[in-house]
Amino acid sequence: MFTRHLSGLLDEAERLHGDRPFLSDDHTFTYAQFATATRQLGGWLARRGVQRGDRAIILTRNRAEQALAAFATARVGGIFAVLHGAIREASLRRILGQVTPAVAFLDETTAHLAPAFGDVPIVWVGGGALPSNGARLEQLLAREPAECPPFPGVDVDPVCLIYTSGSTGAPRGVTLSHDNILFVVAAIQERLQYVPEDVVGVFLPLSFDYGLYQVFLAAQVGASVFIGGAELAGAALLATLERQRITVLPGVPTLFAALLKLLARGGTRTLRLRALTNTGAHLPLSHVEQLRQHLPGVSVFLMYGLTECKRVSILLPEELEAHPGSVGRALPGTEAMVVDEEGRVLPPGSVGELVLQGRHVALGYWQAPEETALRYRTHPRGLGRVLYSGDLFRMDAEGFLQFVGRRDFLLKCRGFRIHPLEIEEVACGLRGVAEAGVVQEPHVDRLHLFVTASASEDAAPLRETGLLDALASRLESYKMPDKVHWVPELPKTPNGKLDRAALAGLLGTGGRP
Template sequence: MGLYTLTDLLDERSATRAFAPAVERAGEAVTYRGLRDLAHESAAALAAQGVRKGDRVALLLPRSHEALGWLFGSAHLGAVAVIVHESLKQQQVGHIVRHSGARLVVADQRARKLLTGSETPVLSSEADRRTGGGPPPSPRIIGQDLAALIYTSGSTGLPKGVMVTHANLLAGARIVADYLGLTVDDRTLSLLPWSFDAGLNQVLATFWAGGTVVIASSAYAPEICRTLAAARITGLAGVPPLWESLIRRPSPFLDIELPHLRYVSNTGGSLRASTVDSIRRAHPRTQIYLMYGLTEAFRSTYLRPELIDRYPGSIGQAIPDTEIMVLNESGAPCRPGEVGELVHRGPTVTAGYWNDLQATTRVFRPHPSPVPGSTPEYVVHSGDCVRADSDGFLYYVGRMDEQFKSRGIRVNPSEIESALLHSGLLSEAVVFAEADENGEDRIIAAVVPKETDSFETGQLASYTRASLPTHQQPARFHVATEFPRTSSGKTDRATVKRRLQ
């Protein structure tokens, strides 16, 4: 059976893995057959509210099997799911609901207060969805139809809705399940929000393999560790702040035995080499996958575990069925060692930004070297600067829109951040420029020390003077105990900079 849509995926797993657990939370399990039935009930409830193919349905729900029922129920009707993270504030939620043109919002009682003043109808997720009449008819849906809008947090301005097709979601699920080697025996711990492309991909990749998604009930590091052990978790995906919290007290992550943990993966930013080493020493049988991706194309690159020592600091090479190009400002391929923009080509390239033709035209562009006579193909210009070595392995340099000049020399903040973290004194760093009284850029470094009580900025200043050239020297350090986070758990760089400027 060919799998072209989310409905195809759930129907196939319901047939082949009917009574296997699809989702677990706090000891409660829902089988694949049970999840399909829940999706049918959700589709019937949505249809009763007038939802039809192409309508946007905003899902303002915590991670749960019920939320997945609404997601797959929307897909059954050909509607477009807009997954909204419940940690967002009222203004952000209101923007997403209005901008997406949602016909309906599905929300639980706790989240409904975020919709105060909204004119969009709200359907209670606690309402009885049982109809007894079976699922409503499903319209003709193909892989190129929209399945979801994923709103990016963005570095500036209001979030943009990335248009994701059924084909995008299934291609991402297949590719990631393949290179992680997922099977029916895998039990994936879901910590990342499903409004984050990596979090949703983690769920669908597990379903592609017929495994089980275990929903974490807490983001508190000691509780995560208890779940890893008690639920016999085989895979865990995270972002750098999560890994930093897991290797620090009071987390027991580095001290406990986790014999079932087959792999861990990182996305959403570079992981410190010392953090990788700590995880490897504590769990030598656990494979570490370092990944890079962007919402507009899900995953782009990955570094296989056995290559971490050979290519330290690399974000790896293109994921399967994908081409990654490094292009200069003229659109020509860069030479090894030359910094250029990462450009992604492949089946996970999404369909653009919802109701934003200008941004779509800027980011989604025609392939720079099309085959004559072939169907036009679009690629994603990431806005990220990278370089490739002579073996074709890629290294992240920084955001193009965060570059600045110091003493006349172009600087990428990530270069300085990497050097600061290499000092061993910090767990996080955010570097940016601000204009001095003469209009010249000066470098500001916001830092989170490993040991707050004993940290002194003089130590860090001495280290930077010895290890960084003059044009990369921070003029000022700002010390924080923690950084604000985006809804996906990544460091909220825009907020850090705004608070200090």
């Protein structure tokens, strides 16, 4: 009986698309070259004692070798964790205490973190004056045979840890099985319909699950992936899209806000884009309309997901007009329910917490049984295991979901419960506003709105007459911000999302970053 596992996805892609380009950064791997390299590295890992269930930490800049190390670890039944290259040593040490890795992958950008690994064997990726201990990947691939033992596990084995911030602020690893990943990749593909001719531009870190999943999505159909660093997501974005012939651009709202500024300044050049896919946070409807105006014929897919099950819903471009503000219907094989605080399923149109069931619901949090028990519970009708998302939603009679906001981000102000998105969405709908973020002044009923200006000159009248005047006719009085701060940019997390904690910190600086 054939056991499905993550590296089997790559093996099938090699069989069907061996000579096609797969991953590109400074150089390009074909599917055949990449699959061979994962067998070489997997064999090397196995010969050095890495076994089923052992962990590998992958800590480098954004590069193709991150995916190579991940697939090679999966081949031998190991569990990989791709960490962001900007991680602080204190956070790394907390993760290492949980994971106790059998091997680590570092490069010249993260070599300063090597002492935190102690005696853990290190594979050095790329060039640079790196320490002499461990093995250099380039030399390893030049001499090792492409001989790797067969996958030793089963499809429900854990294969990947995606690290996020826990409810206590400490890092926690969402634990995904081979089957979790393979199921949801197939379900996403049914909606997005990647094709072999696609070139997917990844400017998101591969430590962010949606960046990493682009590799899996491409492998499923034989498409190509260009892996870029964060520096290419700024002023160089349009030129990079053109030069790399990108057809699919996955991103988060901050990336698309930056893209809109560039489009307003420099036009569309000769872009080959056919699809944009948004995740990570709510993309204001006004930004969707601007993207469609600047890029006619390009499909915009609005989605909702969370690391604990990867993807929940996708709104097809042709559904946007009839369902504005929706993030689509649940993926095939996914049950979505909106429940009240007692766990009772609510009727259509009611606001409650989104609860999910399906094969993509993760195994839990690595070595965090109490947090796992809070989020992963019994189905409201006793039909197995479900994930409580922590997000507020409403669902209509046709099953279309509308994101209301994170429960954690709700504000209690002037006697009302307000979600920042209610204000941010309206602010972003004003011409001249690129991005917006709302925070509450601690212990008082004062709301502060931070905004950045778009590339056009439309922001000038707002500065002169006051953004508050423009908002007054669009917001209920209790939602009106007390003060507006125009800033050059909003603080971002390493994954490119709005950093609300850092935004709140700006209150103590008079609104200055």
